[in-house]
Amino acid sequence: MIKDISLSKKHNAVIDPVKNLRKRKNTQNIAFAFIWLAGIIAVAALLFIVGYVVSNGFKVINLEFLTTRPAGGVSGKGGISTTIVTTVYLVILTLAIAAPLGIGTAVFMVEYTTEYAGKKNFVGYLISLIRTSVEILAGVPSIIFGLFGFAVFVSYMKLKFSLLSAGLSGACLVLPLIIRTTEEALLTVPKSYREGSLALGTTKWQMVFDVVLPSAMPGIITGIVLSVGRVIAETAVFWVTLGGSYRLPKNLLSSGRTMALHVYMLASETRAFDKALGTSAILIVIIILLNLAINISSKQFSKKFSGK
Amino acid sequence: MIDNNHINLKTKISVENFNLFYGKFQALDNISIDIPSNQITAIIGPSGCGKSTFIRSFNRMNELIPTVRTEGRIILDGKDIFEIDPVELRKQVGMVFQRPNPFPKSIFENIAFGPRAHGIRDRRILEEIVEKSLRQAVLWDEVKDSLTKSGLALSGGQQQRLCIARALAVEPEVILMDEPASALDPVATLKIEELIEQLKEKYTIVIVTHNMQQAARASDFTLFFNMAENRAGYLVESGKTTDIFTNPKNELTEQYISGRFG
Ligand SMILES: Nc1ncnc2c1ncn2[C@@H]1O[C@H](COP(=O)(O)OP(=O)(O)O)[C@@H](O)[C@H]1O
Numbered sequence: 001m002i003k004d005i006s007l008s009k010k011h012n013a014v015i016d017p018v019k020n021l022r023k024r025k026n027t028q029n030i031a032f033a034f035i036w037l038a039g040i041i042a043v044a045a046l047l048f049i050v051g052y053v054v055s056n057g058f059k060v061i062n063l064e065f066l067t068t069r070p071a072g073g074v075s076g077k078g079g080i081s082t083t084i085v086t087t088v089y090l091v092i093l094t095l096a097i098a099a100p101l102g103i104g105t106a107v108f109m110v111e112y113t114t115e116y117a118g119k120k121n122f123v124g125y126l127i128s129l130i131r132t133s134v135e136i137l138a139g140v141p142s143i144i145f146g147l148f149g150f151a152v153f154v155s156y157m158k159l160k161f162s163l164l165s166a167g168l169s170g171a172c173l174v175l176p177l178i179i180r181t182t183e184e185a186l187l188t189v190p191k192s193y194r195e196g197s198l199a200l201g202t203t204k205w206q207m208v209f210d211v212v213l214p215s216a217m218p219g220i221i222t223g224i225v226l227s228v229g230r231v232i233a234e235t236a237v238f239w240v241t242l243g244g245s246y247r248l249p250k251n252l253l254s255s256g257r258t259m260a261l262h263v264y265m266l267a268s269e270t271r272a273f274d275k276a277l278g279t280s281a282i283l284i285v286i287i288i289l290l291n292l293a294i295n296i297s298s299k300q301f302s303k304k305f306s307g308k
Numbered sequence: 309m310i311d312n313n314h315i316n317l318k319t320k321i322s323v324e325n326f327n328l329f330y331g332k333f334q335a336l337d338n339i340s341i342d343i344p345s346n347q348i349t350a351i352i353g354p355s356g357c358g359k360s361t362f363i364r365s366f367n368r369m370n371e372l373i374p375t376v377r378t379e380g381r382i383i384l385d386g387k388d389i390f391e392i393d394p395v396e397l398r399k400q401v402g403m404v405f406q407r408p409n410p411f412p413k414s415i416f417e418n419i420a421f422g423p424r425a426h427g428i429r430d431r432r433i434l435e436e437i438v439e440k441s442l443r444q445a446v447l448w449d450e451v452k453d454s455l456t457k458s459g460l461a462l463s464g465g466q467q468q469r470l471c472i473a474r475a476l477a478v479e480p481e482v483i484l485m486d487e488p489a490s491a492l493d494p495v496a497t498l499k500i501e502e503l504i505e506q507l508k509e510k511y512t513i514v515i516v517t518h519n520m521q522q523a524a525r526a527s528d529f530t531l532f533f534n535m536a537e538n539r540a541g542y543l544v545e546s547g548k549t550t551d552i553f554t555n556p557k558n559e560l561t562e563q564y565i566s567g568r569f570g
């Protein structure tokens with residue numbers, strides 16, 4: 001079949017510019033309507049979830065709820081005081097392990113190995129191994145970190161269900177996040193800062209510590225705050241490493257229960273659904289505050305750096 | 309073609325048969341030249357002929373690029389720089405870059421950064437160094453009331469003088485400048501040139517410039533670099549700036565300074 005080219009040419013010639021424009025405008029309007037609709041639905045759904053949890057949750061929140069410990073058992077009675085404390089302990093412990101390790105790894109990868117990257121030697125292989133692992137780990141479902149933590153820390157190292165087991169497992173969970181955000185932050189530090197420092201006769205470490213890290217600090221802090229959020233929100237990992245004791249942990253080897261775990265246990269094992277919502281409401285508020293903190297701190301930093 | 313008119317002056321840096329390669333690519337071809345002490349030596353030449361590469365050899369900044377390989381010697385005050393620790397060398401040989409690169413710190417911290425890195429902790433001594441360096445860089449009067457302000461809040465010309473002050477604060481003997489005024493407006497440029505003129509009393513200055521008038525105005529000696537299709541950057545002619553500009557010996561130099569190429 002031979003197409004008649006002259007036909008399509010003729011067809012071209014009869015296009016009415018006014019009609020054509022109106023048609024294209026219509027297409028655009030329909031597309032915009034869809035985009036707006038999608039946006040409105042998404043925002044409405046989110047607001048509904050947050051609104052539902054917070055408004056229902058706040059019904060049970062009062063000073064007593066915050067300051068008494070869970071009664072345990074299937075009744076769901078009591079408050080959440082110990083779970084708040086446990087959450088704080090676990091956040092501090094996890095980040096005390098993960099932040100130095102993660103930042104150190106990123107500094108090693110960005111500052112000390114550029115000359116080896118892609119090279120066929122030991123350091124070159126090591127770096128590509130770290131990069132690949134970090135990428136894979138960042139996408140692994142969190143329960144797998146939990147199983148790993150259970151196998152290695154809880155069972156093999158005999159740390160039992162404890163803050164320490166959970167902190168180590170939590171550190172594994174947030175390590176990829178900290179490494180990645182720190183790496184990105186380090187990569188945005190201009191070469192001219194590094195050269196400026198070295199040209200003054202500083203050692204490489206002085207350059208890293210006194211110029212590069214401070215310049216990358218907003219990005220690094222963002223990564224750390226995101227990790228805090230991750231630990232606060234995590235259930236799967238701690239379900240199999242922290243145990244579930246509602247008592248206040250006495251030491252690193254005590255079992256415990258974070259707020260998120262408490263929500264999970266209340267919802268799955270008791271009939272105190274209202275208290276689960278109350279605890280969730282507090283979790284949501286904390287996450288919102290953390291995000292605000294990221295925004296404010298990065299704005300403060302950029303203000304300071306630009307000197308305005 | 310090497311013509312050491314200034315043989316009677318004390319030599320600060322002596323370059324002997326120096327070659328530099330970026331991997332397989334040769335960027336500098338057999339350079340030999342003496343740089344006189346307490347003088348301003350300008351390096352001119354078309355872009356890409358290796359001027360930056362050449363001065364970055366003096367403080368071994370090229371070594372930050374892993375593929376770089378050098379041959380030949382560079383002697384600073386009788387010592388081969390490749391036998392000095394680069395960290396120690398860079399204290400003696402300071403550098404000012406093409407684009408002002410103050411750190412995202414206060415003006416005070418920018419200047420105190422070098423001395424601190426070299427071990428000075430006493431606040432009073434640091435304050436003295438900061439003031440002295442800013443005065444030497446003719447920036448003191450403009451910033452003395454705002455030392456806590458960020459270095460990045462200054463104008464381009466002020467930033468470059470801040471970077472000069474920062475380099476002076478570690479008391480180097482040689483200051484390398486790679487087109488220090490190329491990112492600045494004419495007024496700021498003139499200020500930098502006046503400043504450089506004052507600095508030569510205490511320092512040996514090597515300055516790369518793309519600007520012929522600047523070389524003619526602001527230097528005592530001039531090195532003219534060039535390259536050819538099959539030849540890496542090489543030194544065509546060197547000598548007193550007045551001689552190079554009024555009576556160049558090489559035809560290429562003559563063509564270049566009269567603006568016929570480059
Ligand atoms: N990092 C590098 N890797 C490879 N080649 C480079 C590098 N830096 C510069 N060169 C090459 O070396 C030559 C000299 O460059 P440069 O010293 O910057 O010249 P100039 O400062 O005179 O313009 C150029 O051909 C440039 O492409």
Ligand SMILES: [Mg+2]
Binds near residue numbers: 359360361486
């Ligand atoms: Mg250059």
